[in-house]
Amino acid sequence: MQMAWYPSKWGAGDEIGALHSLTPQKIVDAARLVKTGRTFNLAHVLEDGIPSVSFHGQFLYSTFHRHSVDLKSPGKLNDAGGMNTRLIMADHTGTHIDGLNHISIGERLYNGNLSEEITGSFGTIKLGVEKTPPIFTRGILIDVAAFLKVPAMEGGRAIPAEELRECVNASNLKITSGDAVLIRTGWDKYWMSDNSKFLGPVPGIDLSAAEWLEQQGAAVVGSDTWNVEVDPATPMRGADAVHQFLITKSGVRMIENLYLEEVSRENVREFLFVCLPLRIKGGTGSPVTPVAVT
Amino acid sequence: MQMAWYPSKWGAGDEIGALHSLTPQKIVDAARLVKTGRTFNLAHVLEDGIPSVSFHGQFLYSTFHRHSVDLKSPGKLNDAGGMNTRLIMADHTGTHIDGLNHISIGERLYNGNLSEEITGSFGTIKLGVEKTPPIFTRGILIDVAAFLKVPAMEGGRAIPAEELRECVNASNLKITSGDAVLIRTGWDKYWMSDNSKFLGPVPGIDLSAAEWLEQQGAAVVGSDTWNVEVDPATPMRGADAVHQFLITKSGVRMIENLYLEEVSRENVREFLFVCLPLRIKGGTGSPVTPVAVT
Amino acid sequence: MQMAWYPSKWGAGDEIGALHSLTPQKIVDAARLVKTGRTFNLAHVLEDGIPSVSFHGQFLYSTFHRHSVDLKSPGKLNDAGGMNTRLIMADHTGTHIDGLNHISIGERLYNGNLSEEITGSFGTIKLGVEKTPPIFTRGILIDVAAFLKVPAMEGGRAIPAEELRECVNASNLKITSGDAVLIRTGWDKYWMSDNSKFLGPVPGIDLSAAEWLEQQGAAVVGSDTWNVEVDPATPMRGADAVHQFLITKSGVRMIENLYLEEVSRENVREFLFVCLPLRIKGGTGSPVTPVAVT
Amino acid sequence: MQMAWYPSKWGAGDEIGALHSLTPQKIVDAARLVKTGRTFNLAHVLEDGIPSVSFHGQFLYSTFHRHSVDLKSPGKLNDAGGMNTRLIMADHTGTHIDGLNHISIGERLYNGNLSEEITGSFGTIKLGVEKTPPIFTRGILIDVAAFLKVPAMEGGRAIPAEELRECVNASNLKITSGDAVLIRTGWDKYWMSDNSKFLGPVPGIDLSAAEWLEQQGAAVVGSDTWNVEVDPATPMRGADAVHQFLITKSGVRMIENLYLEEVSRENVREFLFVCLPLRIKGGTGSPVTPVAVT
16 A cells, blocks of 8 residues: 655654654764764765766866955955956766755655745755754765676666665674665775766665665665665666656665765774765755765 | 874874874764763854855855646656756854864964965865764863853853863863863843844854863864854954964864753753764865764 | 637637737838948847846846866867856846746737646747748837937826827828837846836836737837836726736737837937847747847 | 067057957948848747757757746736746857957967966956947858759868858859858758767868958858867867967857758858847857848
């Protein structure tokens, strides 16, 4: 039987979703995972030419003011020059998080909100990324590529629930409520080394895996590809089935384009995970610099 | 005697500066400050019309793709609509961090780098904000406005070292090496309620206070104004004297436009401070969403 | 009796409007107005800080690539450096033309098109400015400010039909079918000299004047203010009544922010008028550089 | 003997270059070429996905305000909705003109100006495209593709002076002082039909042809490719030799990405040519919509 997927279990007006499971106790427990004082940056560098899905458009940036020019500005009295750069980008650029208003099922968003009723010239008036609480929680790495003993999985290769479960078991880890689950496929090696490969068909979780992750209590699901979910999906499932299930039905955040090579190499499997999206009003996502701290 | 200010004490090639004091032990100690599991968001919302110094230009953003339109896209087979927004901004927008390449003393930047030698069309090839380590450290709030028993200090009112010291003492706090020191003037109440006031002359630390903070070991200095330092500065000192001392000479990061009202009201004085700049290659700063965790 | 305003007199599918009156004969006649070989630029310079209605947002531009940097680019073999700038702007920036899709009457645009049916992520699929024919026609200047013997009219001062007619008569001119009619109020003197004045209440034509101009056969109506029409309009008429009548009902193009001081000073009253909008697909207007040639 | 190429023949301070040859008589004569009253648009449509040289970056635009949303704006009293789009682009986008400050010979620009001395955060303080006079002159089409009886010339195929001369002779045309000379290679057929072909090696004039055109008096040289000059150039000449000769040494404007298919098909060889660049202060070029009028 098909269950109605809204209102969400957190109430009809809820805009937070699965991040409700970041309780004070969860936050305290996550902080206790910090034992060695090492930090791992999980974001790619934002630079000219980074891969970008055409839906989002190219990342453009450039030097704006320069010290040498600023020093000669009219009225300038002291010897302090300033510099800045200007950025042009979609809210889904580089390593980024998807907000609860990013994906619809037909015309409906998370918690049954109708897209047209809440969308304006400046994003949406509900579910905007500015309402995302700071993500400060336990993180675990599910290193599927290492489990399969490959540097990178094949493009288009699905990861079903069963395989994900085996991979977690093999690590002696257990997903708990509120966790950020990061799934490594090895795909980040193509970032800036082979961008057309990076943007092509990618390995990733299928719907069964997404459902299993949600049942285990994952509040955040991330991966090292541009889609997290396998692409192209099977003919029987529409593409974006994972996005629709996780984000729209379940209120789970997704993080794309993570850099997971270093944590894999250093055998980091459990950590404090922190991710702090820009508070773009009505925004549907944000570039982020997530970190793992051990 | 005027001391040469470069090479820095971390070596001639250093691009990290005072964040070297975020040692593993410091990071572990900072994590231990998390006891109640509460998080406080220290960033303003990025929205249409936010105050912006003219040097940086207006923050522009708008809805780009919409679910309703995307659902009708050519070749669309399933019922998943996507949405995003497009952002146009300086790297110094909203609540933001200043990188080590932001401010010069004449033509020279942190560690004596010559601006013109390292500046290109895409920021600088050294000192870029993408090299900033994750800022995960002890934070303390110096609540000068509360100390002075005013809702907000006067514009143009300087905070000298002596006053800052008294204020810290009154809180029974002590600045330690690697701390992020957040100075509250009450100015954030004008954000979006009176933007021309917000952008006008502001209260802030003077050079004596900046020197004292650096001596105490502060790695990060932030405030709730657009400048951290008092503006306008005294006639005897050029404006930006604090920026030059902290960033260019001392390798200390500055954070501007913090939202400190809530931590003040809740009497939060010591906390884990986390700030994760976007990794903009060669960027001179980044919008950020810093958090305090207790 | 209120007449239905669509379909337009040029047919239900028409996307050209009053520019249909730019017949081959009209174009030949317009060219014959060129007798002295003088050109007059009717556009303001696009520069940092130009006035911009908040609906459209700030004009931002900045140097992007520089010769000195480009000369040092990897793989550069010769001694040719290149430079460019990057522009960020609304299609209604500086001196600009309004397209037939710019203004609605309720949900309907020119020729009865429903806004939501033709609007997508990249402008509209009908009525876009890219379909505007080259505007090459007779132009006449109605110099109301000179007629009133004032350097500039008062903000908020309406120009009714009767006054416009008298002013044309006083010049011994006659509006003919397909003309571009430029109405001078003297307001361009405030451009970049007093931008807040420039953007405030402006003198301009009222609805009676717009109706009269359309009856005379004007295909284009321009002025030296940001609105062409008086602002604020009278309480009995909604603002934008002129825009709705000219653009939406009558298919007449409007041009805003014209620079008319020079043609006024040089007593140029009749001329070849050329205006060539950028062909932005689905765009609702375009910055332009119109010229008068005598 | 190598002649010094600056100061230019129009004086050391000149910023106009070869457009000085657009004398009043030339303008009057050009207007007299209008006999049938037909206009031909020579610009491609600016749309999502148009080809763009990586040096300039992608053309990005999107719907900003919409009528349906604007109608619901707070304080909206009447039934007029407004719409606009936002554009992000290099000043060299789509069909565009190159300004006199676009290309350097080493560090020097037209008339010997040193790039670094005149370049700031907002383009250059001399030679900016805002100073370009309205281009209103005689245009002629040199249809090399038709002359060679091919739909499009081969990529990388140079057009030397001799061939250009023969082609002009075959048309019974003569280049005269101040002309805009448009060279058709047939390349515009690849615009949006095969963008990677369009951006690849292109047919175009070589240095001998550029020198010959300048001797004939051409004030403007345009073509239907992204480079006008052949690319790649011969190993003996650096790429951009034509740009350097025409723009930097000779003060001749170049126009790229012209749409010449229609004028070719209609056998239009001589016409009034009008091109009106946006007046971007310090800009190095401008997207344009040139027209041919017969």
